[in-house]
Amino acid sequence: MIxxxxxxxxxxxxxxxxxxxxxxxxxxxxxxxTFGGFKNxxxxxxxxxxxxxxxxxxxxxQKANPHSAAHFGTYLFKPxxxxxxxxxxxxxxxxxxxxxxxxHQAEMNYAAAQDSDTExxxxxxxxxxxxxxxxxxxxxxxxxxSVSKERENxxxxxxxxxxxKPSSLLWGKIAGNYLLIGFIxxxxxxxxxxxxxxxxxxxxxxxxxxSICYLLYFLILISIFVYVSALSKSSKNALxxxxxxxxxxxVMLPKIVTGLANNWYSLPSRGAFNKxxxxxxxxxxxxxxxxxxxxxxxxxxTLAKYxxxxxxxxxxxxxxxxxxxxxxxLTKVYLNYAKEVxxxxxxQQFVQQVLAFIDPFLSIQQLSMAxxxxxxxxxxxxxxxxxxxxxxFIRKLNFKMAYGDKNYLKYDYQVGPDFFKTMHxxxxxxxxxxxxxxxxxxxxxxxxxxxAVTLSLVPIISKKIAIN
Numbered sequence: 001m002i003x004x005x006x007x008x009x010x011x012x013x014x015x016x017x018x019x020x021x022x023x024x025x026x027x028x029x030x031x032x033x034t035f036g037g038f039k040n041x042x043x044x045x046x047x048x049x050x051x052x053x054x055x056x057x058x059x060x061x062q063k064a065n066p067h068s069a070a071h072f073g074t075y076l077f078k079p080x081x082x083x084x085x086x087x088x089x090x091x092x093x094x095x096x097x098x099x100x101x102x103x104h105q106a107e108m109n110y111a112a113a114q115d116s117d118t119e120x121x122x123x124x125x126x127x128x129x130x131x132x133x134x135x136x137x138x139x140x141x142x143x144x145x146s147v148s149k150e151r152e153n154x155x156x157x158x159x160x161x162x163x164x165k166p167s168s169l170l171w172g173k174i175a176g177n178y179l180l181i182g183f184i185x186x187x188x189x190x191x192x193x194x195x196x197x198x199x200x201x202x203x204x205x206x207x208x209x210x211s212i213c214y215l216l217y218f219l220i221l222i223s224i225f226v227y228v229s230a231l232s233k234s235s236k237n238a239l240x241x242x243x244x245x246x247x248x249x250x251v252m253l254p255k256i257v258t259g260l261a262n263n264w265y266s267l268p269s270r271g272a273f274n275k276x277x278x279x280x281x282x283x284x285x286x287x288x289x290x291x292x293x294x295x296x297x298x299x300x301x302t303l304a305k306y307x308x309x310x311x312x313x314x315x316x317x318x319x320x321x322x323x324x325x326x327x328x329x330l331t332k333v334y335l336n337y338a339k340e341v342x343x344x345x346x347x348q349q350f351v352q353q354v355l356a357f358i359d360p361f362l363s364i365q366q367l368s369m370a371x372x373x374x375x376x377x378x379x380x381x382x383x384x385x386x387x388x389x390x391x392x393f394i395r396k397l398n399f400k401m402a403y404g405d406k407n408y409l410k411y412d413y414q415v416g417p418d419f420f421k422t423m424h425x426x427x428x429x430x431x432x433x434x435x436x437x438x439x440x441x442x443x444x445x446x447x448x449x450x451x452a453v454t455l456s457l458v459p460i461i462s463k464k465i466a467i468n
Contacts, residue, residue, distance in 0.1 A: 001164050005172025006179065013142060013180050022138050023184050029134065030188055033125045037085040048077045048096070056425055063416040066401040067323065070394050073101035076386045076426045081373050082200050083207060086192060087128035089374025098386040102327070102394055105277070105334040105387065107270070127188070128368050131214050132361065133250055135185070136221050140242040142180060143225035145235040146173040147465065152235060156467050166462035170226060174458075177222045185218065205433045210371040213444075216451050217364040223454040227461045250361045257355045257362065261348035267341060280333040281326075291326075298325050320402025327394050334387075342380065349376060353442035360450045366443040370436040377439040382428060389426050396423060 013019050055074045062069060076098040084091055099106040147169065150156045159169065189211035196207045225242050232238035268276070283290050289297065299311065302318060311318040356363035369375035404413055437444060 001168045002172040002175060005164075005169060006176035009146065009173055009176025010180055013177075019138075019142060022141060026130070026134060026138055026184065029125070029130055030127060033127050033130055034085075037088070037126055041080060041082070041085045044080060044096070048079070051075065051097075052077050059423075060417055060421045062420060063414055065414050066397040066404070066419075067102065067320070069415075069420070070102035070397040073099060074393075075099060076389065078379075078382050079428060079430075081203055081430060082196050083203055083210065083372040084374050086126065086210070087368045087372035087374055088124055088126055089128075089369035089372055090376060090379060091374045092124065094376075094379045098383065098390070100386075100390045100393055102323070102397075103330065105330060105390070107383075127192075128372070131185070131217075132364060132368070135181070135218065136246055136250060138184075139177070139181060139218065139221050140225055140239070140246060143173075143177050143222055144229055144239040144242050146177065146226050147230040148232050148235040148238045149229075151467065156465075160467065166465050167458050169465070170230060170458050170462050173226045173229075174219075174223055177226065178219055181218050181222065182215070185214070189214070206371045206373070206436070209433060209437075210368065213364060213367045213371070213447060216447060217360060220360050220447075220450045220454050223457070227454075227457065230461055230465050233466070249359050253355075253359050254362060254365070257352055257359070261351040264351065265344040265347040267344055273337060273341065276337050277330075277333055280337065281330055285333055285336055288329075294325070294329065295322065298322060317402045317404065320398050320400075320404075324395055324398035324402070327391070327398065331391055345376060345380075350442075353440065353446070356443050356446035357449060360447060363443040363446040363450070366440050367447065370440040370443075371433075373430050373436070375436075375440070377436070378430065381431060385428050386426070393423065 052075075059069075059074050062072070064072065078091075078096045078098070080091070095107070145152075147156075150159065150169075160166075192211065193204065193207050196203050224245070225238075228241050228245070229235070229238040232241060281291070284294070288294065299318070299322070302314065302321060303309065303311070306314055306316075308314055352362055353366060356366065366375065370377070400415060400419065401413070404415070
């Protein structure tokens with residue numbers, strides 16, 4: 001009987017012109033989002049590669065004093081995977097480039113949202129946004145009269161009289177609607193897998209996980225809205241209740257959760273953060289001496305090491321060593337304050353992951369960004385690698401200044417391409433899928449718990465279905 005109910009549900013939906021029209025609209029939006037996303041992805045990737053090649057060429061072909069070169073610096077660019085086309089996540093707001101220069105620890109810069117219009121700030125049309133927000137509406141219009149219409153048409157009594165169990169009715173309705181949603185969405189997921197397999201096969205596991213989580217999310221929503229239809233007195237009430245749930249869980253609650261997380265663990269402004277680093281570098285942190293005190297101590301240690309009485313007697317350029325000593329302390333100060341900020345952001349992220357247990361939208365939103373590599377965790381992972389590269393980059397230049405030929409220890413000392421070519425280019429590899437899952441394990445647990453709970457409610461809901 002479950003199979004009969006399921007196929008009858010599919011036939012009814014296919015006869016519904018409104019459902020067919022909504023499905024066509026959904027696919028048109030998918031096509032628009034795909035082409036728009038691919039255009040943006042291709043343009044961003046081309047610009048990144050061109051800028052990367054340009055800055056690398058400028059760097060290796062220069063002839064300059066090592067410290068002047070450190071001030072000139074370079075730029076590092078965050079690579080985008082093809083999956084970022086499907087879910088842009090935080091990419092438009094976290095920045096795409098990192099400035100490497102002496103005496104300054106940079107933050108990510110040049111976010112797309114900085115130069116975008118109001119539409120960008122309210123959200124970009126992506127495949128993820130369609131699957132998270134629009135498709136639930138399609139599911140609502142598919143499911144809101146699944147059971148209530150049977151009651152209104154007086155076919156429920158007839159079905160029960162023929163021996164149909166209420167639980168079988170629910171399972172059939174859920175299965176039929178899930179197959180319909182599968183017919184609509186699975187081709188899109190297969191195209192995604194094919195595209196990723198051809199261009200970036202290393203991301204196939206991420207793409208498969210991305211697709212599976214969305215299919216589980218759809219099953220949760222279908223179950224919930226079928227239950228609403230079963231418990232509602234009329235199809236009209238079922239529709240209004242379902243739309244109310246969509247507004248609350250997909251629109252209102254995520255914003256409430258974000259607001260709570262920001263209020264509980266508020267972040268300092270960029271200005272306050274930079275001021276703290278500036279003050280800490282100048283005056284010292286955690287009981288350290290101020291800049292002049294640290295300079296005197298380091299000079300004394302260096303003179304003692306080389307057993308001389310003044311910097312002019314050193315067989316090296318003390319300015320180069322001292323500049324690196326200053327860079328090391330700047331890094332210490334930066335990491336000290338950055339760690340505090342990162343801890344608060346992690347606490348905000350934890351709040352959202354925990355509250356995903358009361359809202360499946362939050363769990364799929366976090367998992368989607370995690371699989372696409374566009375969440376905060378991937379952003380900070382890239383930033384940490386870039387910051388470590390920056391420290392080593394500046395260290396090599398300062399040491400070249402300090403340990404260069406002693407006959408050229410003067411400020412017009414220059415090195416050429418032979419040296420600058422030895423400084424390797426920045427390379428970054430996105431973490432593996434397991435790393436992303438570990439970072440968002442609570443969101444995954446929340447999604448699986450929602451699935452288990454909603455499906456286990458079938459026997460309970462079936463007992464509450466009113467015949468009249």
